[in-house]
Amino acid sequence: MKLVIFDIDGTLVDSQAFILEAQRRAFAAHAMAAPSREASLAIVGLSLHEAFSVLAGPDGPIESLSEAYRAAWAEIRANPDYEEPFYPGAREAVATLAENAGVTLGVATGKARRGVDHLFARTGWADVFRTVQTSDDHPSKPAPNMILAALAEIGAGPATTLMIGDTSFDMEMARAAGVRPIGVAWGYHDRAALEAAGAERIVADFAELLHFIGP
Known part of the structure; x- marks a missing residue:
């Protein structure tokens, strides 16, 4: 798993x-x-x-x-017009992974729980992500606490856990927790920052991410 x-x-x-x-x-x-x-x-x-x-x-x-x-x-x-736009392929990738019996999904975010709940209410993701770790309950990234809590909650091992993120803080957090740091090329920190922070791989889009995760 x-x-x-x-x-x-x-x-x-x-x-x-x-x-x-x-x-x-x-x-x-x-x-x-x-x-x-x-x-x-x-x-x-x-x-x-x-x-x-x-x-x-x-x-x-x-x-x-x-x-x-x-x-x-x-x-x-x-504001009734408020809606955070998804990156192309994000919702489809989450849906694909949710159907993969060999994958369990989690979240580790600097977003507050209130913001996560708002997003999940819009997407129906509350039943998709089995572990949700937010800044309300843990020290800030890049401390490893959020990932360590997710590992404990799910009973997963570090070697089979991937942290998918767009910032150097995500990569540093993953390395500190002993899991695999996977960067995305479309976010707020550039490729050089992700590489310097120890990204194992940087994917160009969600299609590449799904291929990398595999069955």
């Missing part, structure tokens, strides 16, 4: 427009200039405390920025 653990933002869904807008609102609430797009996307995957420690500096108003960011996300999600 293979355990295939997915990151969400930048891997399954392209949430960058909403992340950038929530950051903009959080910084505006503190009369601070928003960081650049590059800086903002570079920290996707970290928990809010770690992310704002990078963006605002260790002496910045980290906790109040985090609260303002959460409030901004709540406002964004309340």
Whole structure:
């Protein structure tokens, strides 16, 4: 049995427009200039405390920025037009893997549980992903805690577990947990960053990922 653990933002869904807008609102609430797009996307995957420690500096108003960011996300999600777009092939790949008797699916994400629940309500994925680990319950990536909890919950071994993600934090987390780090080429960190973080392989699209995972 293979355990295939997915990151969400930048891997399954392209949430960058909403992340950038929530950051903009959080910084505006503190009369601070928003960081650049590059800086903002570079920290996707970290928990809010770690992310704002990078963006605002260790002496910045980290906790109040985090609260303002959460409030901004709540406002964004309340908009009836809100919908995080899926990357091409993402939903089909999840459906294919869900039907594979040799694969168990999991999630390890810096997204809050509320955001995961919203996504699962839209997709019906609550019964598809057997283990769901979020930043609400664990230290930030790249600490291995989320993956270690998933392994314990499923009873899977590291050698047969793949972590699929788009950032260096995902790759470093996977290596720290002793599982196989698989990068995706369409997310928020570039190929060089993924390779430097120890990616075993970087796939170009979901078709290549499915072929790599195999039966």
